[in-house]
Amino acid sequence: xxxxxxxxxxxxxxxxxxxxxxxxxxxxxxxxxxxxxxxxxxxxxxxxxxxxxxxxxxxxxxxxxxxxxxxxxxxxxxxxxxxxxxxxxxxxxxxxxxxxxxxxxxxxxxxxxxxxxxxxxxxxxxxxxxxxxxxxxxxxxxxxxxxxxxxxxxxxxxxxxxxxxxxxxxxxxxxxxxxxxxxxxxxxxxxxxxxxxxxxxxxxxxxxxxxxxxxxxxxxxxxxxxx
Amino acid sequence: xxxxxxxxxxxxxxxxxxxxxxxxxxxxxxxxxxxxxxxxxxxxxxxxxxxxxxxxxxxxxxxxxxxxxxxxxxxxxxxxxxxxxxxxxxxxxxxxxxxxxxxxxxxxxxxxxxxxxxxxxxxxxxxxxxxxxxxxxxxxxxxxxxxxxxxxxxxxxxxxxxxxxxxxxxxxxxxxxxxxxxxxxxxxxxxxxxxxxxxxxxxxxxxxxxxxxxxxxxxxxxxxxxxxxxxxxxxxxxxxxxxxxxxxxxxxxxxxxxxxxxxxxxxxxxxxxxxxxxxxxxxxxxxxxxxxxxxxxxxxxxxxxxxxxxxxxxxxxxxxxxxxxxxxxxxxxxxxxxxxxxxxxxxxxxxxxxxxxxxxxxxxxxxxxxxxxxxxxxxxxxxxxxxxxxxxxxxxxxxxxxxxxxxxxxxxxxxxxxxxxxxxxxxxxxxxxxxxxxxxxxxxxxxxxxxxxxxxxxxxxxxxxxxxxxxxxxxxxxxxxxxxxxxxxxxxxxxxxxxxxxxxxxxxxxxxxxxxxxxxxxxxxxxxxxxxxxxxxxxxxxxxxxxxxxxxxxxxxxxxxxxxxxxxxxxxxxxxxxxxxxxxxxxxxxxxxxxxxxxxxxxxxxxxxxxxxxxxxxxxxxxxxxxxxxxxxxxxxxxxxxxxxxxxxxxxxxxxxxxxxxxxxxxxxxxxxxxxxxxxxxxxxxxxxxxxxxxxxxxxxxxxxxxxxxxxxxxxxxxxxxxxxxxxxxxxxxxxxxxxxxxxxxxxxxxxxxxxxxxxxxxxxxxxxxx
Numbered sequence: 002x003x004x005x006x007x008x009x010x011x012x013x014x015x016x017x018x019x020x021x022x023x024x025x026x027x028x029x030x031x032x033x034x035x036x037x038x039x040x041x042x043x044x045x046x047x048x049x050x051x052x053x054x055x056x057x058x059x060x061x062x063x064x065x066x067x068x069x070x071x072x073x074x075x076x077x078x079x080x081x082x083x084x085x086x087x088x089x090x091x092x093x094x095x096x097x098x099x100x101x102x103x104x105x106x107x108x109x110x111x112x113x114x115x116x117x118x119x120x121x122x123x124x125x126x127x128x129x130x131x132x133x134x135x136x137x138x139x140x141x142x143x144x145x146x147x148x149x150x151x152x153x154x155x156x157x158x159x160x161x162x163x164x165x166x167x168x169x170x171x172x173x174x175x176x177x178x179x180x181x182x183x184x185x186x187x188x189x190x191x192x193x194x195x196x197x198x199x200x201x202x203x204x205x206x207x208x209x210x211x212x213x214x215x216x217x218x219x220x221x222x223x224x225x226x227x228x
Numbered sequence: 229x230x231x232x233x234x235x236x237x238x239x240x241x242x243x244x245x246x247x248x249x250x251x252x253x254x255x256x257x258x259x260x261x262x263x264x265x266x267x268x269x270x271x272x273x274x275x276x277x278x279x280x281x282x283x284x285x286x287x288x289x290x291x292x293x294x295x296x297x298x299x300x301x302x303x304x305x306x307x308x309x310x311x312x313x314x315x316x317x318x319x320x321x322x323x324x325x326x327x328x329x330x331x332x333x334x335x336x337x338x339x340x341x342x343x344x345x346x347x348x349x350x351x352x353x354x355x356x357x358x359x360x361x362x363x364x365x366x367x368x369x370x371x372x373x374x375x376x377x378x379x380x381x382x383x384x385x386x387x388x389x390x391x392x393x394x395x396x397x398x399x400x401x402x403x404x405x406x407x408x409x410x411x412x413x414x415x416x417x418x419x420x421x422x423x424x425x426x427x428x429x430x431x432x433x434x435x436x437x438x439x440x441x442x443x444x445x446x447x448x449x450x451x452x453x454x455x456x457x458x459x460x461x462x463x464x465x466x467x468x469x470x471x472x473x474x475x476x477x478x479x480x481x482x483x484x485x486x487x488x489x490x491x492x493x494x495x496x497x498x499x500x501x502x503x504x505x506x507x508x509x510x511x512x513x514x515x516x517x518x519x520x521x522x523x524x525x526x527x528x529x530x531x532x533x534x535x536x537x538x539x540x541x542x543x544x545x546x547x548x549x550x551x552x553x554x555x556x557x558x559x560x561x562x563x564x565x566x567x568x569x570x571x572x573x574x575x576x577x578x579x580x581x582x583x584x585x586x587x588x589x590x591x592x593x594x595x596x597x598x599x600x601x602x603x604x605x606x607x608x609x610x611x612x613x614x615x616x617x618x619x620x621x622x623x624x625x626x627x628x629x630x631x632x633x634x635x636x637x638x639x640x641x642x643x644x645x646x647x648x649x650x651x652x653x654x655x656x657x658x659x660x661x662x663x664x665x666x667x668x669x670x671x672x673x674x675x676x677x678x679x680x681x682x683x684x685x686x687x688x689x690x691x692x693x694x695x696x697x698x699x700x701x702x703x704x705x706x707x708x709x710x711x712x713x714x715x716x717x718x719x720x721x722x723x724x725x726x727x728x729x730x731x732x733x734x735x736x737x738x739x740x741x742x743x744x745x746x747x748x749x750x751x752x753x754x755x756x757x758x759x760x761x762x763x764x765x766x767x768x769x770x771x772x773x774x775x776x777x778x779x780x781x782x783x784x785x786x787x788x789x790x791x792x793x794x795x796x797x798x799x800x801x802x803x804x805x806x807x808x809x810x811x812x813x814x815x816x817x818x819x820x821x822x823x824x825x826x827x828x829x830x831x832x833x834x835x836x837x838x839x840x841x842x843x844x845x846x847x848x849x850x851x852x853x854x855x856x857x858x859x860x861x862x863x864x865x866x867x868x869x870x871x872x873x874x875x876x877x878x879x880x881x882x883x884x885x886x887x888x889x890x891x892x893x894x895x896x897x898x899x900x901x902x903x904x905x906x907x908x909x910x911x912x913x914x915x916x917x918x919x920x921x922x923x924x925x926x927x928x929x930x931x932x933x934x935x936x937x938x939x940x941x942x943x944x945x946x947x948x949x950x951x952x953x954x955x956x957x958x959x960x961x962x963x964x965x966x967x968x969x970x971x972x973x974x975x976x977x978x979x980x981x982x983x984x985x986x987x988x989x990x991x992x993x994x995x996x997x998x999x
Contacts, residue, residue, distance in 0.1 A: 010599060011507050013423025017691045020707065050689075052421040055507025111416050113686045114679075142420070142686045207688050212705060214696070 002226055003029040005043035007073070007089075009064045010035065014050035014086065014206060021206040022047075026222050035067040045082040045225055046073055048089025050142070050204060060103060060145045061091035070096055082126050082225060083198045087143055090190070090200030099191055099200045100158070101150035106143070107183030113142040115215065116181050118189050118203060119169040122162050125192050126228035127199045127221050136173045137166075137217040139203035141181060141189075146202040148184035148191075158191055166190035166201055267294045277304025283636055290630050298568045298616070299624045302631060305534040305572055306541065309796050312635035315762035316794040319772050322779040327788030329751055331453070337546075338379040338459055338529065340790025341451075342752045344816050346709055349456065351385040352448040354393075354717070354756040354812040356795035360502070361443040365410025366417070369443050370504035371576055373418035376447040378530035381513045382579065384457040384520045385449030388690060389704055390419050391429040392445045393717040393756070393810040397438030399673045399996050404433075407441050409997065414504070415445070416684045421506035422513065426685035427693050428702030429717050432674045432893075434851075436721065439800025444756040444793075446812040448715055450706060457520050459529040460547035461540075464610040466526050466585050468540075468551060471595060471602045472512050472578040474561040475536070478502045480572055508577040515598040516579065522594065524587035526608075531578040537571045537631070539580040541614050544628035552615035553606030555623065567616060567623035582608060642772050643765035652859045657844060659927050663978050665853040667988055669894045669931065670901060672852045676992035699906055700824035700889070701746040703817065712817040714748035720893075721806030723846045727861045728770040728807060731846075732777025734861075734935050737869045738892060739813040740785050744873045745888035745938055746822040747880040748815025750785065755792040755811050760804025762796045770807045778809060784866040785873070787813070823880055825889035826907035827914060832886055832967040833947035834914060836896065838872055838937030839960040842924040848893040849931035862934040868958075869936045875957040876938060884946055891937040897930040899939050901972050905986040913982050916965040918975025926977055941967055 004022050008015045015032065022028045031043065040046060053064035064070070070092075077083045077098055085093040093099045106112055115138050120131040131137070150158070158164050167187040170179040180187045182202075190201030205218030265273075274284045277300055287295055287303055295303065309315060325334045331349055332341035339353035357372025373390060380387050392415055397404045419426045424447070461468070519525050527547065529539040536558070544551045555570045565573075581602075583591045588604070595602040609615070614631070616624040669675055682697040692704040694712065703714040718739040724731030740750045755778065760767040782789055798805045827834075844850045845859030879885050889906075891899045905911050921929055942950050947963055954961035972980045 011421070011510055013421075013510070013689055017689065020691060024707075051423060052507060052510070055421060055505070055510075057507065110413070111420055111684045111686070113420075113688060114683050140688055142688060144420075204688075207691055210691075212694055213688075213691060 002044045003031065003042055004045050004047055005031050005033045005040055006047045006049055007033045007069055008035060009053035009067055011053045011055050012049050012051035014204065017206045018047050018049045021209045022222065025209050026219070026226070028226065033069060035069045037069055038072050040072045040076050045084065046076055048083070048085040048092050050087030050089060053088055053092065061088060061095040064092045065095040074098060077198050080195055080197050084127060085200040086204055086206065087202055090202055091145065093198065093200040098198050099193055100154045101148055103145040104147040104149050105145050106147050111144040112181055113140065115140045116203060117169050117171050117179060118166040119173050119175060121164050121167060124162065125165060125196045125199060127224050128165060129228055130224040131220050134173060136169060136171065137220065138215045139205055139208045139218055141203050143202055146182045146184065148188040150185065155185060161194050163192050163194065164188055165192050165199060166203070265297055270294055270297065270300060273297060274300050274304070277301060278308060279304050283307060290627065296624060298571055299626055301568045301572050302537045302624060302626065305537055306631040307635050309762070311534050311538060313794055314636050314638050315640050315796065317637050318639055319775050322775055323789040324779060324783050325789055327752065330788050330790060334789055334791045337383060339383060340752060340754065341383070341456065342790060343453070344711060344751065347453050348706070349451050349453050350448060350713065350814055351380050351383050351451055352446065352754055352812065352814055353379050353791045354444055354446045354754045354810060355379070355793045356756050356758060357443045357445065358440065358758065358795055358798055361411055362440055365407050366414040367503055369411040369414030370418040371502045372443055372445045373415055374504050374506065374509050374576055375532045376445045377422065377424065377509065377513070378532065380447045380449035381516055382457065382459065382528040382530050383451065384455040384517070385451035386517060387424045387447050387449045388692060389448040389715060390424050390426040390446065391702065391715055391717050391812065392426065392443065393429050393719065394431040395437040395442035395721065395808060396433050397435050399433050405997060411441065411443055412681050412684055418504055418506045420686040422510045423689050425687045425689050425693055426682070427687050427704060428697055428715060431678055431681060434721060434806060436806040439802055440798045440805050442758050442798070442805070442808060444717070444758070444810045446717060446754070448713065448814060455520055457525055457528055459543055460527040461543040461549050461551055461582050461608045462526050462547045463585070464549065464608055466582050466608045467588055467604050468553060468606040468608065469581040469583055469591065469602050470558055470578065470605045471581055471600055473505060473508055473575055474559040474601065475565070475570055475573045475578070476561040476575050477565065477569055477573060478575050480569060480574065502574055502576045505577050511598045511600055512577060512579060515594050515600055519581070519591055519594050522590050524584050524590040526582040526584055529580050531580060533574065535572060535574045541628045541631040543580065543582065544612070544614055545632040548612065550609035550611035550613040550615065550628060551606060552609050552617070554617050555605070556619045557603050557605045559601055559603055567618055571616060571624070640762050640768045641765045642769035644769050645766045652856060654842065654844065654925070657850070657854055659925060660853055662926060662930065663980065665849060665927065665931065666897055666978050666980065668852050669849060669898055670985055670988040671992045672848060673992060673996065674848055675894045675898055677990045678993070679990065680993035680997060695746070695822050695824055699826065701742050701822070703746055703822040710819045712822055714743045714746040714815040714817060714822060716742040717810055717812045718742060719808055719810040721808035722851070722857060723861055724770070724774055724809060725806040726846050726859070728773035729777040730861050730864055732774035732809060733781040733864050733866065735809050735811045736778050736781035736785065736787070737864065737935060738890065739811040740787060740873060741890045741938065743813055743815030744876055745825065745890050746815070746817065747820060747877065748817045748822070749877065750787045750813055750815045752788050752790040753782065753811055753813040754790055755809055756795060757792070758795045758798050758805065758808040758810065760797065760799045767804055774807055774809055781866055784870055820881070820883070823885055823888050825887055825903055826910065827903045827912050827941050827967040828886045830912065830968040831944050832941040833944050834916070834939065834941050834964050834966060835947065835951060836937060836939055836962050836964050837876065837954060837959055839934065840922060840929055840932060840937065841934040842928045843934060844928055844932050847895065847931060847933040849895065849927065862932070864935045871958045872936050872938065875954055875959045879950065884942055884950060885940050886943065887941045889939045891939060892933065895931045895933050896939065897974060897978065901985050901989070903939065904972055904982045905989070911982050911986065912967055913969035913971045914965065914967055915969060915973045916975055918977070920962055920964045921975065930974060
């Protein structure tokens with residue numbers, strides 16, 4: 002597969018994504034500078050984590066106006082897979098490709114630590130290799146990961162089985178205690194109704210090698226590769 | 229040599245000559261003066277800038293004329309303790325700086341460089357940002373991180389890790405909580421945004437830091453040897469670029485501010501604290517590294533303390549050249565700034581870049597790509613003068629080296645305190661309830677889990693952190709190699725207060741031991757020496773003794789000092805802080821995984837390496853369980869230390885050690901407890917046999933802080949031969965018991981479930997600070 006990793010000014014997980022996709026998953030990667038407009042030949046676009054434009058104003062709020070985003074929106078509308086990780090997820094929300102918004106974590110702190118996630122659906126190109134109910138361990142690292150949406154949107158997400166990951170305890174119980182940031186319904190990741198756009202706060206690229214303590218993140222990339 | 233006509237010198241809007249305003253370095257309003265300032269006033273201004281009359285006379289004779297206000301400002305900051313090291317320089321010469329791996333020695337550049345093989349080198353440095361953090365904790369700490377990062381990437385190295393060493397007063401006090409929260413979020417703000425993992429460090433609490441917290445930050449970078457860039461201005465005619473943020477009045481005279489004691493009115497110095505913009509620095513970082521790859525760069529220096537003044541005179545001095553700049557071309561964010569203010573501003577995220585003549589367009593293209601503001605402000609000259617003009621008028625013309633190499637150096641008087649700290653005999657200390665003391669120690673903020681802090685730092689970005697904070701000595705992998713870097717910061721102010729010479733040795737030894745337990749060979753250290761006023765002979769004596777002790781330890785352990793920072797004047801109205809040297813040390817591991825401190829397997833033998841002395845002086849136990857901060861420090865034998873480290877390293881290399889943990893605050897009991905719950909995925913108990921305890925007071929054995937000790941676990945069947953080899957290597961080894969169960973059992977003296985111990989250890993910060 003050929004992945005495109007978008008580089009915004011202030012992205013800082015772009016290189017980590019490139020490393021995992023090329024050195025670990027053995028796939029081809031093109032780094033796409035945010036001023037570029039050409040996404041041709043890419044099988045999947047990755048919006049990586051970081052602090053695009055310093056997250057000044059609001060996370061992802063400025064990045065959505067980068068020239069490349071017009072192309073990302075068109076690319077996604079064609080049904081091709083787009084994955085936004087952490088800041089990438091925030092950009093997807095700001096761009097309107099996914100519903101909802103991010104509030105500050107309820108602790109009012111940045112939080113960096115591994116969390117448990119319950120995979121809620123295997124009906125996406127990102128999770129087709131992860132059986133429903135599987136508990137994954139992936140790290141989070143964010144200040145604004147407290148997912149918020151109005152009740153109607155939440156109902157639509159649930160009905161459409163668009164909630165892809167929820168924060169849970171090691172046994173897979175979705176509890177308030179296992180919710181690190183206060184996200185509504187413990188939401189950690191969602192997809193669009195067409196299921197080709199995934200946004201998630203945890204970092205799969207940080208958990209794809211034994212040396213880093215978890216390989217659960219690979220399952221997301223493996224799913225994409227077998228989709 | 230060029231010599232300008234003095235009649236061309238004219239004052240360009242010198243600052244308002246209000247003595248009080250100058251004293252506070254807050255001279256922000258300018259008045260236009262039509263006549264040159266009379267010498268009497270210039271002399272007075274010089275005094276207000278901390279320039280002594282004697283220094284002033286030397287300046288006059290060096291220049292052959294009366295300096296301008298701008299020039300006095302420039303001399304004032306460059307001659308400040310912060311920039312000139314005028315008190316510490318003669319003492320710092322005691323440090324061994326040579327080493328087979330050392331590529332750039334201490335003081336030669338912005339940071340030391342150490343060879344790690346395969347064409348790679350490590351660049352690292354520690355720096356303090358104590359005073360700004362005391363006044364404005366969030367911005368003070370954030371800009372501290374920004375400054376140390378720039379020191380590393382301006383040399384061409386990509387920053388791969390940050391660490392920090394923090395000291396605060398009593399954490400139960402609201403002001404201290406506020407300071408800690410501010411500092412931690414400031415560090416998080418900068419490091420997280422710029423994408424460099426904050427992988428480790430340490431925090432300790434003691435009332436001596438009440439009004440003057442310590443914020444020391446470390447950055448470690450990796451560079452291909454061939455890409456190393458020096459901060460030198462070479463090649464007459466090469467253009468000088470100013471890149472990054474526009475210049476404002478923020479941080480005006482920050483270096484002088486850092487060279488004074490904190491007083492009740494220090495809060496009014498808030499304008500001397502700068503404002504951080506980590507996003508801009510991320511752009512600067514990427515642009516600088518790209519520019520270096522392009523080969524168009526001659527030299528880079530960041531504008532930190534003393535801003536444009538320091539970066540121009542230092543690059544010129546190192547290059548043996550001159551620089552001329554036209555400050556009318558300096559981008560500004562405030563109107564009506566005088567040359568004085570432009571030259572002394574410490575606005576953050578600014579760089580001075582000297583580009584090869586003819587390659588300007590390459591540089592400009594890269595700056596444009598990263599949306600950076602760059603301005604060509606001058607050029608390298610054949611003279612050795614730093615020449616500052618504004619719209620054709622001369623504002624300053626100073627021989628560059630007169631600001632740097634020729635800065636004054638003082639042999640400060642040192643006097644041993646008449647009655648050094650009060651002594652206490654061991655038999656005057658009652659043995660309290662051991663279990664209760666153990667709980668108290670686990671909950672003591674200095675010892676308790678720092679997860680509340682490090683979880684606010686992104687410690688995983690760059691995906692190299694193989695040993696996460698809290699799991700042992702921080703270590704990162706170097707992708708594409710079989711190498712790992714282990715990193716630590718250590719320093720115990722209480723120890724140094726009680727005995728600066730021995731305490732200095734202990735700081736270096738502890739740092740080295742922390743690397744060795746991971747299996748790393750120490751390759752260099754950078755030190756941050758936090759002391760009170762050097763003008764106080766008793767404090768200067770502490771400083772000299774401490775450095776002497778540190779230097780001695782470095783020599784015996786063969787670890788070169790590759791750089792560092794001295795922070796004097798750490799005093800609040802309550803007095804000076806405990807003298808606190810912080811040692812930042814980097815170690816190299818090649819070909820095997822770093823060893824962590826957590827116990828690994830049921831049944832493994834637990835062995836204590838190193839001798840325990842029957843002493844409690846300077847221990848956390850004495851402090852928290854008995855409220856004493858007195859007593860004699862235990863002895864330290866550097867040859868013993870060396871034998872211990874050498875032995876453990878060789879055993880680790882042979883793959884015989886399952887876990888290793890240094891003994892420090894809280895002694896054996898705390899170290900053993902940490903080994904049981906350090907890995908949240910594998911908590912496991914430990915049992916010490918009482919028969920193995922030496923004949924001494926149990927509290928000394930369990931909580932004493934004798935140096936040169938390490939707790940290891942090895943496979944049961946390998947234990948006997950391990951101990952035999954230790955003895956042959958001249959290392960004291962005693963088998964204390966084994967790993968297993970779900971309790972921490974020290975004979976019958978203490979029995980505590982692992983889970984309970986962990987709850988106490990983990991809960992402390994949350995109890996004091998909330999979620």
